[in-house]
Amino acid sequence: MTLIKNSEIVQDHWAVLDENQALQADHNIIDLDYWNANKDALIASKAPLGLLVQGDTSPDQFIDNIQHFELIAINFPSFVDGRGYSLAKTLREKHHYTQEIRAVGEVLPDQALYLTRVGFDALELSTKEAGLLALEKLNEFSVFYQAAAN
Amino acid sequence: MYLYNEFDQTLVNERVEQYRDQTTRYLNGELTEEQFRPLRLMNGLYIQTHAPMLRVNIPYGLLSSKQLRMLAHISHKYDKDYGHFTTRQNMQFNWPELERVPDILADLASVQMHSIQSSGNCIRNTTSDPLAGVCADEIEDPRPYCEIIRQWSTLHPEFSYLPRKFKIAVSGSPKDRAATQVHDIGLHVKKDEAGQVGFEVLVGGGLGRTPVIGQTIAPFIAEEDLLSYLEAILRTYNRFGRRDNKYKARIKILVRETGLDTFKEQVEQEWASIKDGQLKLTNDNIQRVKNYFTPLNYETANDEALEQHLANSGAFRQWFQQNTKAHKQAGYHVAFISLKSPTCPPGDITNVQMERVADLADQFSFGQIRTTHDQNLALTDVKSSDLYALWQQLTAQKLATANIGTITDMICCPGLDFCSLANASSIDIAQGITDRFTDSAIDTGNISLKMSGCMNGCGHHSIGEIGILGVDKKGEQWYQLTLGGSDSHQSKLGERLGKAIAKDDVVDAIDDIVHVYKANRTDNEDFASTLQRIGLQPFKDKVYDAH
Ligand code: HEM
Numbered sequence: 001m002t003l004i005k006n007s008e009i010v011q012d013h014w015a016v017l018d019e020n021q022a023l024q025a026d027h028n029i030i031d032l033d034y035w036n037a038n039k040d041a042l043i044a045s046k047a048p049l050g051l052l053v054q055g056d057t058s059p060d061q062f063i064d065n066i067q068h069f070e071l072i073a074i075n076f077p078s079f080v081d082g083r084g085y086s087l088a089k090t091l092r093e094k095h096h097y098t099q100e101i102r103a104v105g106e107v108l109p110d111q112a113l114y115l116t117r118v119g120f121d122a123l124e125l126s127t128k129e130a131g132l133l134a135l136e137k138l139n140e141f142s143v144f145y146q147a148a149a150n
Numbered sequence: 151m152y153l154y155n156e157f158d159q160t161l162v163n164e165r166v167e168q169y170r171d172q173t174t175r176y177l178n179g180e181l182t183e184e185q186f187r188p189l190r191l192m193n194g195l196y197i198q199t200h201a202p203m204l205r206v207n208i209p210y211g212l213l214s215s216k217q218l219r220m221l222a223h224i225s226h227k228y229d230k231d232y233g234h235f236t237t238r239q240n241m242q243f244n245w246p247e248l249e250r251v252p253d254i255l256a257d258l259a260s261v262q263m264h265s266i267q268s269s270g271n272c273i274r275n276t277t278s279d280p281l282a283g284v285c286a287d288e289i290e291d292p293r294p295y296c297e298i299i300r301q302w303s304t305l306h307p308e309f310s311y312l313p314r315k316f317k318i319a320v321s322g323s324p325k326d327r328a329a330t331q332v333h334d335i336g337l338h339v340k341k342d343e344a345g346q347v348g349f350e351v352l353v354g355g356g357l358g359r360t361p362v363i364g365q366t367i368a369p370f371i372a373e374e375d376l377l378s379y380l381e382a383i384l385r386t387y388n389r390f391g392r393r394d395n396k397y398k399a400r401i402k403i404l405v406r407e408t409g410l411d412t413f414k415e416q417v418e419q420e421w422a423s424i425k426d427g428q429l430k431l432t433n434d435n436i437q438r439v440k441n442y443f444t445p446l447n448y449e450t451a452n453d454e455a456l457e458q459h460l461a462n463s464g465a466f467r468q469w470f471q472q473n474t475k476a477h478k479q480a481g482y483h484v485a486f487i488s489l490k491s492p493t494c495p496p497g498d499i500t501n502v503q504m505e506r507v508a509d510l511a512d513q514f515s516f517g518q519i520r521t522t523h524d525q526n527l528a529l530t531d532v533k534s535s536d537l538y539a540l541w542q543q544l545t546a547q548k549l550a551t552a553n554i555g556t557i558t559d560m561i562c563c564p565g566l567d568f569c570s571l572a573n574a575s576s577i578d579i580a581q582g583i584t585d586r587f588t589d590s591a592i593d594t595g596n597i598s599l600k601m602s603g604c605m606n607g608c609g610h611h612s613i614g615e616i617g618i619l620g621v622d623k624k625g626e627q628w629y630q631l632t633l634g635g636s637d638s639h640q641s642k643l644g645e646r647l648g649k650a651i652a653k654d655d656v657v658d659a660i661d662d663i664v665h666v667y668k669a670n671r672t673d674n675e676d677f678a679s680t681l682q683r684i685g686l687q688p689f690k691d692k693v694y695d696a697h
């Protein structure tokens with residue numbers, strides 16, 4: 001995996017909670033089920049926390065707790081599934097979420113620019129080459145008809 | 151008409167380079183077929199039975215003569231010397247090479263044209279009334295709003311991976327000439343009591359496998375809120391539209407399954423949060439675009455010379471009666487150019503004809519050409535005294551078939567000859583109908599006949615007064631007939647006449663239908679009214695008793 005954050009390739013210090021549900025010390029990305037089951041303990045630990053959601057997850061399911069998350073990762077099960085774009089845009093524009101929104105799952109370099117325009121500031125690409133290409137693709141257009149979400 | 155500024159031009163140029171790079175990477179194997187597919191589709195490139203097919207946008211059906219000459223040039227340089235006008239006012243090229251498409255796009259960009267989002271699961275070219283700006287019944291010219299929608303929807307980052315394609319049509323007159331009721335969103339220009347311009351918004355119409363007539367979701371949205379309302383609908387659709395089955399993915403299915411009331415609530419909830427944001431249109435925004443569509447420099451003119459020519463020539467009179475329409479400006483007329491000549495598939499036009507039409511537009515109609523959703527062209531601003539000369543020159547190009555609105559002015563999809571999804575051919579049936587009715591079409595009166603080679607419905611069969619649908623019966627080509635459809639301001643789906651009909655009997659069956667109509671009509675009664683009055687049964691009896 002290669003992570004792009006704010007148009008640079010960066011080291012990723014977040015870990016997605018695996019099937020064994022073993023937490024690392026901090027910077028864990030958990031899903032909604034885990035959050036709902038362990039909410040009190042997680043809040044008490046005060047460790048930086050990220051939330052993994054699907055493109056079709058309704059913001060209603062987590063918006064009341066959003067202040068506990070330093071990162072929202074939105075999963076793309078397939079690159080043609082555009083729901084995550086609307087979710088990111090909604091989090092930025094309607095809920096004024098200002099921390100990291102990360103695109104994970106099937107994310108292609110040719111999509112990097114649109115993703116950043118709707119509010120993703122972090123993109124997880126499958127390989128180093130894909131990451132480098134995505135960086136190039138971020139500069140493909142110098143003009144837009146639509147305002148960027150931020 | 152709208153002219154690109156530096157901003158618009160830069161965007162289109164950058165798009166060409168983006169696609170050039172994508173094509174190169176695909177040809178080098180760096181993009182898989184699956185990854186390349188949505189990218190090429192969003193640039194209008196399909197892969198068909200014989201070759202790729204490229205669809206070029208003609209925004210709301212308006213072309214300059216220079217742009218039409220470029221289409222002629224492209225058809226000559228990269229294709230087989232012809233192009234095809236579609237039912238959504240666009241042009242398709244049937245034989246381009248995939249490798250050369252980036253060069254075609256660069257040629258298009260040089261005349262302020264593109265094929266961005268002309269296919270794929272995104273917002274398609276916005277269509278409109280071919281008589282926008284010249285018809286007397288217009289509330290407001292819809293074209294500036296179409297252009298505003300074009301810009302908003304072009305390269306829209308959020309709505310480029312929708313569940314399915316998305317089509318918007320705008321009509322500025324109560325008489326709907328843009329088939330807005332069979333679009334994902336249909337917009338009707340309205341004025342409120344204070345004279346403020348706005349739109350009635352219809353949603354969930356569409357043809358294809360499950361034809362549906364759109365329903366009103368909002369009776370009046372002020373013009374300043376146009377884009378925020380559209381965005382609210384699109385976001386609701388993008389979030390909730392079905393993605394598990396591509397035949398159920400259009401917004402019409404979402405609206406049906408959710409129920410219009412609930413869907414409307416969802417949209418309005420979304421709208422409430424964005425209504426007063428960045429998408430709100432200012433008067434300046436709207437006026438800037440409207441300035442490109444101010445009335446043309448009409449001269450004071452009258453119909454005297456025209457009356458003279460009408461008195462002298464029967465053939466001209468016939469063309470005039472069938473192929474021209476009144477203009478809101480005294481001394482001017484709208485002239486339709488029929489692309490349904492007996493010798494050519496519906497909607498096709500050669501490069502030479504395109505060049506000539508461009509010249510005629512320069513000579514007689516302010517250098518502008520319109521495309522219609524019936525796959526014809528129109529010169530909308532011709533001085534009445536020039537009509538005779540125009541007719542003569544059109545005649546020389548086989549472009550003066552006097553059949554606009556008649557049974558031979560049919561809509562027909564490419565069918566089995568070009569399309570891999572077809573059940574049956576349509577071009578040969580169209581030819582058979584043309585041969586049978588060419589001499590009697592005018593006398594028969596206006597009948598809209600529409601034909602598709604399969605249930606995807608590219609030929610709009612379900613809204614034809616006579617609809618023909620190709621079906622497959624154990625590997626043989628059969629045809630299902632429907633009667634009574636309409637694409638007017640009161641759109642209707644046609645009713646099935648009965649069992650499907652064998653290929654060899656189709657033209658006779660159409661002949662039977664026309665006979666029943668002619669035998670039963672009173673005075674000037676049109677086909678729809680006769681059908682309404684006498685019902686389907688007499689038509690059934692005649693068609694099925696005979697075969
Ligand atoms: C040549 C091969 C073609 C293929 C494979 C093709 C394929 C399709 C398919 C699969 C649909 C159904 C889409 C849906 O229901 O969502 C469709 C719809 C449509 N096509 Fe085509 N098409 C072709 C050519 C054309 C042409 C030449 C025209 C114009 C004359 C055209 C105009 C349309 C229209 C207007 C619709 C209906 C849109 C709606 O559902 O609202 N197609 N086509």
Ligand code: SF4
Pocket residue numbers: 563564565566569570571572573602603604605606607608609
């Ligand atoms: S209606 Fe069917 S046969 Fe005709 S072009 Fe469309 S998909 Fe092909």
